[in-house]
Amino acid sequence: MIRIVIADDHIVVRSGLSALLQGKNDIEVIGDAADGDEAIAKAEELNPDVVLMDFSMPPGKDGLTATAELKQKMPHVGVLILTMHDDEEYLFRAIHAGASGYILKSAPHEELIAAIRSVADGTAYLYPSATKKLMKEYSDMIRRGESDGPYETLSDREKEIMAWIAKGYSNKEIAEQLIISVKTVESHKSNLMDKLGLKSRPELVKLAMKKGLMTYD
Structure with missing residues (x-):
């Protein structure tokens, strides 16, 4: 079983995700959290395989800060960022914070399930257009021959x-x-x-x- 903690500041979103995931034979939702601090505490208490982490959780600790702290304390726990931001700035910040995956809230349910399974298996997951952005950025860096000067x-x-x-x-x-x-x-x-x-x-x-x-x- 893939043991999941869901972190999102909206209780309706947490409830909906929990209902969706509990319907899968290989996934178990073992806890939820309303902000980053609670997500870290729940992870330390329950030792999940994956934390499904919202990017923004005002007024509490945001998902990126929580991800960075959680990966320092529990590097074996996979963090999948769930966000509405289809923007390369947010994508790169999530990767830097230590997230194992990045998926949009608008993604189909099947894609979310696939992303969770990938992260649980230790494989990084990015939604398709994000992969293209990373590839383009890498190509641009090579073409520019970026200098540290x-x-x-x-x-x-x-x-x-x-x-x-x-x-x-x-x-x-x-x-x-x-x-x-x-x-x-x-x-x-x-x-x-x-x-x-x-x-x-x-x-x-x-x-x-x-x-x-x-x-x-």
Whole structure:
């Protein structure tokens, strides 16, 4: 039996997923959680094979932070991110956090079951278009021949702000964390984007992951 913990902030979603999964002969739902902290606690208590983790669970701990913490404590537990975000930025953040799989909430039930079984078997699972995005990114990196040179020109403060941006924080939130003005954050952001030759946040996220800046505390 594949033992599952479901983590989602909506009780209706948890109930629906539980009803769906309990109908499978090889899957058993052994617990559920409403946020990241509860998901970690349930995993430590019940030792599941897979945690089906929602990406966003306000106001509690989000799925990515919980995934990173859970994989540190229980690396043998597979985490399958269930999300509505069909966006490469979220995909790369999930992979960096240690997720074993990433699937959309809009996916057919059969695909969700297949994803759970794959993760339980120790095989990474990505929905089809996500695989294409990863392949394209890898091809683009090879074509660009990405150099580490520009990154080394960043100041320590620029690297720090780059890490906050990559984790999804707004300019205002970064300013509050670092006790500086929003205008200063914007200036540093503009400078580092220019130095690195980046055009978008997803590009920044990928480089931040490569440089090991996206640790989760």
